[in-house]
Amino acid sequence: MTIFLIRRLMQCFVVLLIMSILVFAGVFAIGNPVDVLINPEATQAEKERTIQKLGLDRPLWEQYFVFLKNALQGELGNSFVHNRPAIKLIVERLPATFELATCSMLIAVLVGIPLGIWAGLRPSTAFGRSIMSGSIFCFSLPTFWVGLMMILIFAVQLNWLPTTGRGETVGLLGISVSFLTLNGLKHLIMPAINLGLYPLALVIRLTCSGVQETLPLDFIKFARVKGLKTRRVILVHVLKNILIPVVTVIGLQFAVILAFAVVTESVFAWPGMGKLIIDSIILLDRPVIVAYLLVTVLVFMIINLVVDILYSVLDPRVRLGGL
Amino acid sequence: MASAIAETPFHRHVSDFMESKVAVCSFFVLCLVITIALFGPWLSPQNPYDLAQINILDAKLPPGSEGISGRTYWLGTDAQGRDLLSAILYGLRISLVVGVTSGSLALAVGALLGIIGAQVGGKVDALIMRTVDLFLGFPSFLIALILLAVLGRGVEKVIIALLMSQWANFARIARGTAVVEREKEYIDAVRCLALPRRRIVFRHLLPNCLPPLIVVATVNVAFAITLEASLSFLGVGLPITEPSLGLLISNGYEYILSGKYWISFFPGLALLIPIASINLVADQLRNVLNPRLQR
Amino acid sequence: MSVQDKTLVVEDLKTYFFTKVGTVKAVDGVSFSIAPGKIMGLVGESGSGKSVTGLSIVALVDEPGKVVAGRIIFRGQDLVGLSEEQMRQIRGVNISMIFQDVMMTLNPVLRIDTQMIEALKAHNKIAHHKAVELAATALYQVGIPSPMERLKAYPHQFSGGMRQRVVIAIAMLNEPELIIADEPTTALDVTIQAQILYETQKLCRERGTALIWITHDLTVIAGLADYVCVMYAGKIVEQGGVNEILDRPLHPYTVGLIRSVPSRHTRGQPLYQIPGMAPSLLNLPPGCAFYERCARADQACLEEPYDTEPVEGHIVNCFHPHVESYP
Numbered sequence: 001m002t003i004f005l006i007r008r009l010m011q012c013f014v015v016l017l018i019m020s021i022l023v024f025a026g027v028f029a030i031g032n033p034v035d036v037l038i039n040p041e042a043t044q045a046e047k048e049r050t051i052q053k054l055g056l057d058r059p060l061w062e063q064y065f066v067f068l069k070n071a072l073q074g075e076l077g078n079s080f081v082h083n084r085p086a087i088k089l090i091v092e093r094l095p096a097t098f099e100l101a102t103c104s105m106l107i108a109v110l111v112g113i114p115l116g117i118w119a120g121l122r123p124s125t126a127f128g129r130s131i132m133s134g135s136i137f138c139f140s141l142p143t144f145w146v147g148l149m150m151i152l153i154f155a156v157q158l159n160w161l162p163t164t165g166r167g168e169t170v171g172l173l174g175i176s177v178s179f180l181t182l183n184g185l186k187h188l189i190m191p192a193i194n195l196g197l198y199p200l201a202l203v204i205r206l207t208c209s210g211v212q213e214t215l216p217l218d219f220i221k222f223a224r225v226k227g228l229k230t231r232r233v234i235l236v237h238v239l240k241n242i243l244i245p246v247v248t249v250i251g252l253q254f255a256v257i258l259a260f261a262v263v264t265e266s267v268f269a270w271p272g273m274g275k276l277i278i279d280s281i282i283l284l285d286r287p288v289i290v291a292y293l294l295v296t297v298l299v300f301m302i303i304n305l306v307v308d309i310l311y312s313v314l315d316p317r318v319r320l321g322g323l
Numbered sequence: 324m325a326s327a328i329a330e331t332p333f334h335r336h337v338s339d340f341m342e343s344k345v346a347v348c349s350f351f352v353l354c355l356v357i358t359i360a361l362f363g364p365w366l367s368p369q370n371p372y373d374l375a376q377i378n379i380l381d382a383k384l385p386p387g388s389e390g391i392s393g394r395t396y397w398l399g400t401d402a403q404g405r406d407l408l409s410a411i412l413y414g415l416r417i418s419l420v421v422g423v424t425s426g427s428l429a430l431a432v433g434a435l436l437g438i439i440g441a442q443v444g445g446k447v448d449a450l451i452m453r454t455v456d457l458f459l460g461f462p463s464f465l466i467a468l469i470l471l472a473v474l475g476r477g478v479e480k481v482i483i484a485l486l487m488s489q490w491a492n493f494a495r496i497a498r499g500t501a502v503v504e505r506e507k508e509y510i511d512a513v514r515c516l517a518l519p520r521r522r523i524v525f526r527h528l529l530p531n532c533l534p535p536l537i538v539v540a541t542v543n544v545a546f547a548i549t550l551e552a553s554l555s556f557l558g559v560g561l562p563i564t565e566p567s568l569g570l571l572i573s574n575g576y577e578y579i580l581s582g583k584y585w586i587s588f589f590p591g592l593a594l595l596i597p598i599a600s601i602n603l604v605a606d607q608l609r610n611v612l613n614p615r616l617q618r
Numbered sequence: 619m620s621v622q623d624k625t626l627v628v629e630d631l632k633t634y635f636f637t638k639v640g641t642v643k644a645v646d647g648v649s650f651s652i653a654p655g656k657i658m659g660l661v662g663e664s665g666s667g668k669s670v671t672g673l674s675i676v677a678l679v680d681e682p683g684k685v686v687a688g689r690i691i692f693r694g695q696d697l698v699g700l701s702e703e704q705m706r707q708i709r710g711v712n713i714s715m716i717f718q719d720v721m722m723t724l725n726p727v728l729r730i731d732t733q734m735i736e737a738l739k740a741h742n743k744i745a746h747h748k749a750v751e752l753a754a755t756a757l758y759q760v761g762i763p764s765p766m767e768r769l770k771a772y773p774h775q776f777s778g779g780m781r782q783r784v785v786i787a788i789a790m791l792n793e794p795e796l797i798i799a800d801e802p803t804t805a806l807d808v809t810i811q812a813q814i815l816y817e818t819q820k821l822c823r824e825r826g827t828a829l830i831w832i833t834h835d836l837t838v839i840a841g842l843a844d845y846v847c848v849m850y851a852g853k854i855v856e857q858g859g860v861n862e863i864l865d866r867p868l869h870p871y872t873v874g875l876i877r878s879v880p881s882r883h884t885r886g887q888p889l890y891q892i893p894g895m896a897p898s899l900l901n902l903p904p905g906c907a908f909y910e911r912c913a914r915a916d917q918a919c920l921e922e923p924y925d926t927e928p929v930e931g932h933i934v935n936c937f938h939p940h941v942e943s944y945p
Contacts, residue, residue, distance in 0.1 A: 015457065133345060136606055140599035142549055144556045145572055145591035152579050152588075163580065216680070218722035225676055226737040226788065227710030236736075240727050259465040263553050267576075278557050281472045289472055296465065304460060316727055316772045 086291035097272030104196035116207025138201035147267035164269035191268040210242030251307035339611040346607030353600040363416040367409035399585040414568040422548030425485035433493025441501030463488035476562045500532040534612040541605035625828040627651040631688035644670040646852035655826040659839035662849035714789035718801040724773035731769035756787040779810035851907035858932035868939035914938040
């Protein structure tokens, strides 16, 4: 198990290194790095100072190491627009995006798994079939359009929920979260459902096909022949088998919706990383783009690592060296 | 009892496919949508991008209303007075063309690389697969977004971005299937005939790797359309000169709050219909082509 | 012995599968009985319907299959038509079943003790530690060393033979009156197979458990069973005491089966095979299903044969049994 961990960590480092080279190449190979990292409106003296500090006057490979050193210290240049360190901006916005993504994932899992099990057990009933068609419909829906329609119906026409923005936040272990206040919840619910529709559809289909693939297997027959109650057969024998791939997919989907949150955040004006990156792309605020990229790569690496570890913990065949 | 007519696999697939009424319906809807999109410019009552044909006084009219010149705007007008129906027809075309092109290119590039890797093996295979792993570690949306941030706006750039975000999936599946097929006896038989490698790959290996790829390709085209629409909505996708449905929807964003829903609603519906049909068709295709479910 | 005293009496059981391409008559009028503590061998090739017979008894035939006719009288009670809940209470307690594929019979992601204790708890109100004790004892009885440790293991940590022993242990946990074993040793080494056969036989004799052993291997039956039923194309073509069947087979199919077994007496001669192939159960010819492959068949065989009893206790379903071979 430890060897496995060490090997995965090494792989992580390698990928991070490759990503840093790619980002470096992307930033410096495309256009003048001076333009990328230094505000074009800075005075000549400021420009020179920054060039010195970021080592832009040294040979390319030296520049890479300066870049790396700076990156590790969190120094990636100041945002052109906000004139503050880019990294700080991204990190400030991280909790909001995480909160949104976590809530969406929770909705997807808590609603999706029961529905998927039902559809898998009774695929030929009207309800079962409508769950499956409904799930296909769900992930065909363009997220941003659904978001707009939700605002239209629930906020504008019915006036039940606020239109955009994040609600009141309170501090929880040093991070500001908004799901602990009623006002926060009201603001959270529409974007969370909006972002959660796609993973919901995926979880339903995955659970359903998992159930359908597991039911005919011999050990299920054996469980029934033992005289176990059907409820136990489904909830223990079937579920534990399908949970392993489902958990893996859910973990990877979390990374996907962290990225896709960009869309929901734009529609609902949710103050997270996503909105920041879109604005930065449009305004050509390159340090923020670079910072976003590196932070995102790091987060995805961590998520992939956690998923791998989780998988090996859950599947006893992997954990105890059977496979 | 057993049929006396010899059935080709194709016939069998088609009759299996027709077992799902939903899928057959979706297929016809899809064909309808594609036809409408192809003939869009000739079908639409107005060219919404010809400034001479639009009238700013007709702006923001609800669906079904009559304009200044006596023309009926079936789906209403947008902020510039453009007929929404026409704008949708033009936009549908662009959205579908971009989606299908990038999906097909991703399929071609990915499948080719995957099969080459499987067939050649060794360092080439390792290199291709490590690159695939790298790409697959990141959500396609992010890859497309960052590429567009670097490349800027433009149709070719969007197609390239979509291609890069999707090829890896095809490569992985193609390679996996090719590796399995490669071990099968008919490949040995063909190799014994000393056919050139290229012929083995194209004439024998490729057709047998196609079924899983076709299913994934169909779903991916739907995904490419959604991806492009999302990117255009956010303002980083297609430029204003190629107004896809995503752009139309984003144009209507600011009018949601004042209740002028139709500017965003109808383009979204026009986007939803082809995507949903493709997905429903792909789902049934998957059931039909899945060897594990063969009866 | 009257019907009441027998553990299981099956009367004219018919299980059909209603598929899109036609009706498969997997079990087509099967009748047999088995007394307490006796071992019955159900012999036949793949597709003869022997597994489906076993599954029909415990009502676990999957869609699109259904028991369409017949009676399955277990200790005086007809199982056909019982509700699912009533069957559930019988399964695992009165009737147990073990399957062929040793790899897949045990759930790979659950521990052995979980899978054993749930079999106990499903039918008895029993304290957890007591259940653990019973499970460990059961493992010990099937010959698994250090049972308390092995309980905490997962199925993949056992070898094939050990796994099958665990399965047998589970089957015997609630001391059933009848065990149905569906080719449980086919996938194992011959030496392991011999061990398991011996131990199963011993356990059944000790506890008075009736055993139906389903197999395609005649040699297994020779050493194990008291009574043999030979199945072909969904019907029992011959049944009787094991020595009677093996020494004086009457049905041409049984004769062919026995002759197919290579022995050292026939060394150097070409191996015997029954000519032709078993018919598709979708498209059974009229009359005797063995007609195409039988050297003794004639016009009479185009009618359905019926059971006759040329020797007491030895029933055969044929118009031309080999009675003349044995004066």
